[in-house]
Amino acid sequence: MARDHVANIRQSIIRMTHRSRSSHVGSCLSACDILYVLYFKILNIDPQDHKKPDRDKFILSKAHASAALYATLAERGFFPGEYLDRFYVDDGLLPGHLDMDAVPGVEVSAGSLGHGLSLGVGMALANRQTGNTGRIFVLLGDGECNEGSVWEAIMLASTLRLRNLTAIVDMNKLQGFGRTNAVIDQSNMADRWRSFGWEVQAVDGHNIDDLDRALRGSPKRPRVIIADTIKGKGVCFMEDRLEWHYKSPDDEQCRQALDELERKH
């Protein structure tokens, strides 16, 4: 079942970026397994009652991977799959970066990097204060961790001991214009978070069981999962290639990608 859902999500992303000629397909594919585990195994959510007060909230801070979130929400039943046809097109419904007004299930509007973790800190603090059991999960890119505001939020979260807050870093090791560690050396990413007072766990970001295990449990402090991922994961000619931060699959590439994902079912 897991394979079916994840493959469906990946195939939706390929179709969406192909149809709309939009960017960031690689950034979406690296995050699919994480999103699948969150939405199908971890989050306390109800697509029929998407505003229920004690729900867990997920924030996609690397919102350029919006297609991955939309595809996941559709797969999970938050809205009909046909909505995905209206991604990034004229008279569309789903913008390239997130608008919380667009569809049910999008908790926050986003699109500029370095905003999501601060929002998550505020939500986690509000929930703790009001005795709301809902937990907050925030997905960041590794390139996004260049943003100073991320570290402002990291420092405050550990100061406040927000144990209901989990960050996940989609460590795909490529960012807008280069290898992440060549642009800004973050090879000790786990140590950085740990030294700022977070519980840290490094996992294979494409291993469903490992992700599932890491995202369970009840941490005593804010927790980060450093998810080792591959940009473009699942489509051989996109994997670990910077150009797929920008390119969209043409007709032939789209067919190839869908075939490959179908075979991997």
Added chain:
Amino acid sequence: MFVNCLIEQARKDDRVFLITPDMGFSVLEKFRDEFPDRFLNVGIAEQNAVGVAAGLALSGKVVYVYSIIPFITMRCFEQVRMDVAYMRTNVRLVGVGAGFSYGPAGASHHAIEDIAIMRALPNMTVCCPGDPVETRELVRRSFYHEGPMYFRLAKNGEPRIHGEETRIEIGQAVWLREGTDVAVVATSNMLESGKVLTDKWVGQRKSVSFVSMPTIKPLDHGAIDILIQNGTPIVTLEEHNIIGGLGSAVAEVIAESGKGIRFTRVAIPDEFCHVVGSQSFLRKKFKLDDIQYHEVAN
């Protein structure tokens, strides 16, 4: 006045939350001590302050973020745009130090562009109270207002211009005098100067309108329209850059009315201040309180 209103409301309204990026010494202690669970010093980190405020607001709180104007508007402008304005969160940015309030501290602390940039944001309400009554009234309205707000405060200790019993709504101009020779429209910390100026002219037997504009957005078009219809010359008075503030907002109304009236913007010229001096010194330097009747009236 601001913090007293906040405390008064917080006693009966547990949505009220106060965040500061490490500002507010000798101002916020009373709130902090009475509501330790609803006060948060996030450290010297304005971007995070606004983001956290938006997260709290998305969870049902009404969140006030307090700092000096340049830091609460410009340092974190994109958080204000995305997390406050775009998402229409109930965050109230409360900036102190309007215009040259921090005069000798230097240009880093002067607030001369804030009205322009905040009023350009969709969904943002821009309040510039000029005396304790305006502050009290607009802060009280803010508890039940839906959507983001910016408060441009001066510094503690402005004299009271309005009667204690005055009630002021968001978006409402307040008429302090009605006359036909000239109208002074003042905002924020220039309210007192406007009062002094118009009192002087009245003493000289001029017929003067004096209008306070404590909300710049939404602007009270009706008040300006009355002056235009009467053909009354208008002078706007603000301690803000001449570009984008009260004068610009009023000019837009006049220009679109299709009527020509005499119009003067009194504001800070479009330049950074490299002169050192107190607020009153800088006002003189930039001729903010040197307005000659014959230059502006019919």
